[in-house]
Amino acid sequence: MVAHKFTVDLNKPLVFQVGHLGESYQEWVHQPIVSKEGPRFFDSDFWEFLTRTAWWAIPTIWLPVVCWCISMSVRMGHTLPQTALMVAFGIFLWTFVEYVLHRFLFHIETKSYWGNTIHYLLHGCHHKHPMDGLRLVFPPAAAAILCIPKYHLNHHFRIQNKGFGITSAFWDRVFGTLPQTKAADRAR
Structure with missing residues (x-):
């Protein structure tokens, strides 16, 4: 008996298909499809609606x-410098948690059916469809900042085992x- 490799049909809802990829899922999910329109995740309009968020919802x-x-x-009596320090610490902590x-x-x-399915819902969809504007998991302002230097997009299109920081390269350092950089790669 010949084993047939599972193929995802991009014209059908994806979430319950990707689990069938098994060990092939990692290779498949890291080959981005560059399109501003994202795929359909679910047959149900209700569940599909819950996976999409307009850019302005986050801010x-x-x-x-x-x-x-x-x-x-x-109001609790903290001075402006104390408040600024707490904000700075919050940003520091958030970037660290985000990186981790x-x-x-x-x-x-992942390679199991449910592992692949859950991973795709949490983050794999962002790798497969990185330009899907309705499934952003970080603020649009951060996306705009990232698009200018193309730092985080390198993680998607060039070196997927580097560049895990999203809004900051600090923890990657x-x-x-x-x-x-590409210039350093070419100099080698």
């Missing part, structure tokens, strides 16, 4: 929360996962 939700937290710090999650959880290698 609309989080900016008021950040402003409220800062105003609460001031991206590098060690979102890049876990600390942990030695900073990708080299």
Whole structure:
């Protein structure tokens, strides 16, 4: 009996297909499809709706929360320098947590049906369809910043085992996962 390799049909909802790729999933998910329109994830319109977010939803939700937290710090009697230090520490902590999650959880290698399916929903879809504007997991402003130097896009299109920082390269420098520039690659 000849084993047939599973092929994903991009014209059908993807989520429950990708699990069938087994060990081939890692290779498949890291071959990006460059298109501004993302694929359909589910047959159900309800579940499909829950996977899409307009770009403005992230700042609309989080900016008021950040402003409220800062105003609460001031109302609690913290000085402006203390509040600024707490904000700076929060940014430092967030970039570290973001780096660790991206590098060690979102890049876990899977090959089981449910492992592949869950990974695709959490982060694999971002690698397969990195330009899908309705499935961003970070603020649009960060995406704009990343598109100018193309830092995080290197992680998707050039060196997928480097460049795990999303809004900052700081932790990539600390942990030695900073990708080299194309000029350095050509000089070799």
